[in-house]
Structures are given as structure tokens and as C-alpha cells.
Amino acid sequence: MKLGHYATMITSMYFDDIKDFINLEIGVKRFQGNMERFHFNPIPLDEYSRRFFPNIETFHIYDEYDDEIFDDGKIFKYVIWFLVEYPTYLKEKEAGNICKNIIYTEDDREKYGNTIPSEVSIIGHQCFYNCEELTTINIPTRVNKLWDFCFEGCSSLTSITIPPLVSFIGDECFNLCYSLKSINIPPLVTELGIRCFYGCSSLTSINIPLAVIEIGKDCFYGCSSLTNMSIDKVHFISENKIFMNEPVLISIEIPYNLQIINGKNIEKKNINEFIIPSSITMLGNSCFKECYSLSSINIPTTVSELGRKCFKWCSLKSINIPTTITTFGSSCFYRCGCTEELKKNERIPRDCFKKLHYRSTDETTDE
Template sequence: MSQLSSYHMMVVSCYFQTINDFITISFVSKKYRNITNYFHYNPIPLNHAIIKYFDHLETLHLYNKTDETFGNTVCKNENQKVDLILKRSFYQVIVHYAISYQKTTLPQNSEYTFDNVVFDIDDTKLFDILNDQNLQNNQRVVDHNKIITIPSNPNHVTKTIGKNCFRHCVGFSEIAFPCTLIKLDKACFSSCTDLKRVILPPYLKSLPKNTFNMCYSLSFIKVPNGLTYIGKSCFGWCLSLCEFDIPKNIDKLEPFMFHVCTKLLKIEIPTTITSLGLCCFLKCSSIESIVFTNSVDIGCNVFKECERLTYVKLPFDLKVLNNSLFEKCFSLSTIKIPKYVTSIGNYCFKDCTSLSSINIPIDVEQIGEECFNNCVSLSSIIIPIKVTEINSSCFKDCVNLVNIQFLGGKFISIKNNAFEDCESLTSFNSNESIVSMADSCFAYCYSLEQIKLDDYITEIPLFCFKDCSNLSSVMLSSNILQIGNFAFNGCISLKQIELQSVVEIGNSAFTNCLCLSKVILSSNICDLDIFTFSGCASLSSIQLPLSLNRIGFKCFNECLSLKSVVIPKNVTLIESKCFTKCTSLNEVIFPEHAIKLQDRCFEDCSSLEYIKISRTV
């Protein structure tokens, strides 16, 4: 180091931090002892003790607000006292720390140079943009082209525009930025609804969140090539923005970055992008295609409600399709899911009404809730072998779904409403893979004609096959013990059913099964609940098991073809209106023991001719 000339050491010492660095270097070589005398400015902050080392000081640099000003009134308030006795004059005073534009224009600061001016929200009060004047000097601030100029000059170098600075300002369509600008703070132009055109300065490195959020008229923006970061919701609700060139130094698109840019038509994803944040292109209703050429992580809701999106090429190594990724992409008719995908999230393709075919890769293990809900053009689906659950409402309202094929995966559970309102589904064969079904899983499948359930299933849950109006054949396993409320309610084509293992039948389970003529009940059933066979107009006879204790309210109401009933000996209660309007019923035989009949049990049984009844009834 001692081989350096004093001049070169002076150059090096420009990077020193404290006076101790200068003192230390003076011990290295005698030629460095007076190195501070070469400086006409201070490379480090000064105080009254340190300034004596700089005998030839002409220019004072102030690096921090707390730096000693030596009696100069830099950035002082007009009523703030200054010790003029200790004042030291300098050829020039340069302020490096951030200071508002308004303070730099104070009369006592006119002789100083400020190279880090922040134009902040208080400074905009000087600019009455609505009335088009500068309140400080009564000059126009918006020219005849509706361009507003951010002030900057050699003595007042503007480098930052502060947080919320021009938020909600209207009346200008373009901004003239100084080339010295290096920073925009959060939401500085948010809700500038008349702003149409932006050319950002060349040294800007980042755009923080909400910078141009809700700039409804913004149709053109040019960003510098050196931009490395664009924040959350930066261009959200820019309703007039048609295209945007993403700089190649950007490595991720933050959440909500372009959400509700309804005219955004063209977007190219650079190879530098590694992730797309939550709702990044949400409601970009004009985007028609999107192509990924490299590995990218794609967050939830990224393309949700991109109504005109017709073509997507996903990253080849994508492993997860996140929640609501393509929800309400009404124009998406087909998509190739990469082979490495193992999970398809909740609502991923919900309301993709044009989606007619889709391949689910063999390694997919999870299909989320409402994943294909209301995919009204989807006609067939193949469930891969690794899938263990068909989640709630997964294929609900797929009105043209005709065929479901399970590739043999074991222990699959079908959750609530999974295939509800699949109006075109004609058959369902579980291939010995379904272990449980949940409420309403096949409700309102009007075209379903037959079902075959395997031995794993022990329960038919609530509303499971409600209003499956064409269901005529049901093959239940011998392990089914329970049938839930409304399970076969409204299955008007069902002709017969065997319930030999069932010990519990819920209320209204077979209500309005108009063609049901034959029912075989289990010998272990104890109760028939309310409305169980109400409205079964074709039921002409039924053998009630000896195990039966109770027949519920309106249990056989309006069984118009029922002719004869033998009440088992263990029945102790027949609830009110149990056989009301059984107009063909002509014979009822009661057991030889005490039994309670509630009111109106046989009301409107117009053909009833013979009742054998015990004295104890």
C-alpha cells in the first residue's frame, strides 16, 4: 500500500467512512500524513472536532440530517435560531440526504445544492392541478398537451417521487419525468384516471406496489430495460392498457400485477420469469393465448375470468395446477396438462363452459373441490389410478358428462355433490373402487339409468340419488346398512329395490318413486321413518318385517296401488296419516297385541273394506 502515490491514496480515501480511517493511513507512510489537506471537500461527515483536519475545505457535503452545518441555515425552519457567531462560509454546500421539494424552495435554502430531492404528497399541494397552476409562483404546471412536468434542475435534483404523491390527481394525461429520477414510491400515481401515456426514466430500477393502480385511461407505458422489480397491483385496473413488454431482468410477476386489465391483449412471458403471483392476470378478459417456454410456478387465480383465453401452453415441468387457475375461462375448449402434474386445485376449471375434453395425467393424486364444476361441454372423464377422492362438487353441473371411467384405483371416496346435476350421465360402475359416498353426490342426474355399488360401501347418504328420474336399476351390495334421508326421493323410474341388509332408512328416502312396485326390506329393520314410501303410486304390496316397531308419519301416504297390509306383531306405533290416500287399500290386518294408532291413519282410503283388529288396539 505504501507504494501508492499520495494522489492515488487520495483517490482511495474517498471511500473512507470515518476520520479514524485517515488517521490510520497516516501511520502507514509519512507521505500520507497530510492527505486530508488535498481535499477541497469532505468525503466523510464532519463536526467541529474533525473539520480541523481539512484545512482547504471549500465545499461542504452533508450526508445525513444530523451532520453539523457550521452555522449554515440548511433546511432550517424560518423561525429556527442559528448561531451566526460560529457560522463558517463555504463556496458550496451540497445536501445528499433525502429532502422534500417544498423545503428546497425555502428562501434560506436558495444558495444550496440538493442532489436527493423527494417530490412528495405535500409538494403536490403547491401544484393545483385541477386549476392548472403552481400556487407558489402562479405559473402553469400542465401544458396545452396536458403534460405535467416533475421539477428538477442542477441545484435541485429530483430523485424520488414519494408515496401516494399524485394519488387521485386528475387533469393531466402524461408526465414528464426528469432523467435523474431513480425511485418511485408506493401508489404514487394510483387512481390518476386521466393519465394516458407514461415513459419512465432510464435509471429506474423498480416499480413498487400500486404505482399505476386504477389508472383507467393508461394505454401506453414504456419501462426501462434495467427494471428489475414490479410490485403487487402495479397495473391493476388499468382498463385501457393493451400490451406490456415485461423487461428481461424481471424474475417474477407479483400478485394482482395486471388484474382487471380488461383490454390487455398481448403478453409475452420472458424466459427469466420463474413465478406468477396470485391473481396476476385475474379478469384480463381480452387475453386469447399464453405460452410458457420454461419452468414457472403459477399461483392461484392467475388466469381466473380470462374470458377469451382459448390457448394455453403450460410449463412442461409444472407439478401443481393451483386453485381457480382457469376458473371462468369461458372460451377455453381444450388444454394439455403437463405429465408431471400431481395435483389439480379447487375450482381450477370451474365454469369453463367450452371445455369439451381434458387429459388428466396418470400421476395426478388429487382433484380439488369444484374443480370441473359447471363444465357444461365436458362429455367424458377418466379418473387416474392414484386419485383417492372425488372432492365436493368436483363435476357438479357437468350437464353433458356421459361417461366416467375409473382406472382401477382402490379406496376412492366420493364427496358431497360430486356429480350433482350431471344430467346426461347414464350409468355409474365403481369397478370395486368406491369405498364411500357423501351427500347429494349423484342428485339430479336425470339420465342415470343404472348403478352398481361395490362391497366397500355401507351407506347411501342424504340426497344421494335424489330426482334421478330415469334410474330404473339399482344393485346394492349386501354390506349396505343405512339409506339416508331423501336418498332415492323422486326416482320416478325405479321399479324395484332389495334392502335385505339395511337396518335404517331415512325419512323421505323413496318418496315419489312412482314406478316402484317391489320392495324387499331387511328382517332387522326397526323403524320406517316419515314419508319413507310416500307417493310410491305403483307399490301394490309390501312385506313388513317382524322386527319392525314403528311406522312413521305419512310413511305410505298416496301409495295408490297398495291393496293389502299386514302389520307385524312387534309394531307398537303407527303414526298419523301413515296410509292416507291409499285409494286401493282394501285390507289391513293388525297383530294380536296392544298397538297405538294416531289420528287419520287411514284417511281417504276409499276402498278399505276389511280391517282385522285386536281388542287391544
């Protein structure tokens, strides 16, 4: 199959350097004149490369600082690819130019209002910070990023629909949105930032898309009404717990590809069910500490280690101890509901049933 002139133009649009365009025309005789067919510049140009594209009418500016801009009489329109603020977009639009990436900032909101213009692609840092009167908002379909603190402190915001193109939700984006009852997380989002939903006490359910692989520190801390959540595909959870230690979220399935469960990650006193996947090799320190409603648990044979205080103060009535477990942390079964039954297992060291006292002054005595 031979490429025609049009197909060659389409392919060469993805070249990175002027040398690639030159080599194409030198190497294949029938592709000579390829650059002359372009009416826009597919790559940034300088004085040298500009002469190879003599018929450009629309000039694309890719980088605000590095690109050289030409105004030699043949160009009648500019297409701006770097991020511009909304007033800049309005100015360029009036001049007949096109802006591809527009951010709506806090200053823009104060000047133009709470209605986000349809052309906007990014909602900026603290854009709606402490807008306590905001009850609902429409985010345009072009928006693909919500930056840090975007809606922080919007205490009257009850619902919000995030467009499907959004792939980034920043730190503390919905922090202290007390009235937020429900929210959809688009399928392109891969990370929920630090304290993203911190203090969203009215949030009752949330979908976590399969693309999400990271949940930030204290992401759901203070979500005292949250009773339903799936984190099936998550494989990194911040070292600090993402859930507030309150008796609300009663069941959670541990992501199948986590290798270690750390108690600080998922601490919830009234969780009554855990499904531990076979990828888990270790149950960390304090992993199920104070899970008062946890009555039974199945530990897969992939687990080889139980951390200190792992099941301390649990209300367990039944638990299996696979032979694969070779390391038992101190106090891992201290005041556990099935202590007497577990003591019959001679493989379990006796200090697993005793209170742990720290000799180091760096750690406090654990009661």
C-alpha cells in the same frame, strides 16, 4: 505504479473515518500532509478531527442532525447534502451556499406555482394532488424520485415525460389520472408502487423497463384502455391482481423468472394468449379462471402442480398435460372447453371436472 499526491487525495475522499486518514499518513511517509491539501471536508468532522483539516474553505454538511458545523473564519461556503425544501434552498443560495438535494412540496407548489424549478431533485408527497386543471408538466432533468401520491387525481393530465434519472415512483403516484394516455418509465426504476396507475382509463400502452422487478398491488387496476404491456423481467407481482378484470389486455407474456403464477396476479377474462416460461413450477388457484378467450395453452414440463379451479370456465380447445404434473387441484378443469378430451387422460382425477364446494365457513361456495 506509485500513487501521487493528487491520486491519493482522490482515493482518500472515499474513506469513512478519520482513523483511515491518520493511518494513511502514519503508514506511508510520502503521503504525509494529505489532509492539509484538502480545501473541503470529505467526511463529517468533530472538534477532534477538524484540526487535521486546517485548510478547509468549503464545508460539507452531510447529515442535518448529526454533523457538527464549524464557522471558524476560514470557511466561506457550505455544501448541504441532506434533503431541504425549496424555500430553504433559496435562503441558502442567497447566502452563497449550495444544496445538493432539493424537494418540491405541496406547500411549495401552492406558493411558487406548478412550474417545477430546475434545481429540484425530488417531487414530494402529494405535491400535485388533485390538480385537476393540470394538462401537462415538465419535470426537470435533475429529478430522481417521485414520491407517493405525487400526481394523484390530476384528471386532466394527458402526458408526462419522466427524466431518465428517476429511480423511484411511489405508491398511487398517478392514481386516477383519467386522461393520461402515455407515459415512459425510466430505465432506473425497479418497482412500480401500489395502485401506481390505478384508474388511468385512457392509458393505452406503457413500457416496463428491464430493471423493474416488482409490480405493486392493483398497479394497473382500472386501466381499461391498456392493450399493450411487456413485463418480461418482473419476478415479483403483488398477491392482488394488477389488472382490472375487463376484456382489454388480450395478450401477455409471463415473466421468465416467475416460479408460480397466481390467478389473482394476472386475472383478465379476455386474454387469449399466454406464454409460460420454463421457470414456472406451479399454476396457482384460479390461475386462468374465466379466461373465456383462451383457446389453447402450452404447459412446460417444469410444472408439477395445477391449483384449484386453475382452468375453470376457460374456452380451451387444446391443452397439453405433461407427465411432470403430479398434483391436480379440485375443479381445475370444471366447465373447461376441452373437458371431454381431458377426461380421456386417466391421470387426471375425476374431481377436476366437478364443481368445488367448500366445507369451511371461511370460504364462500364457488359456482
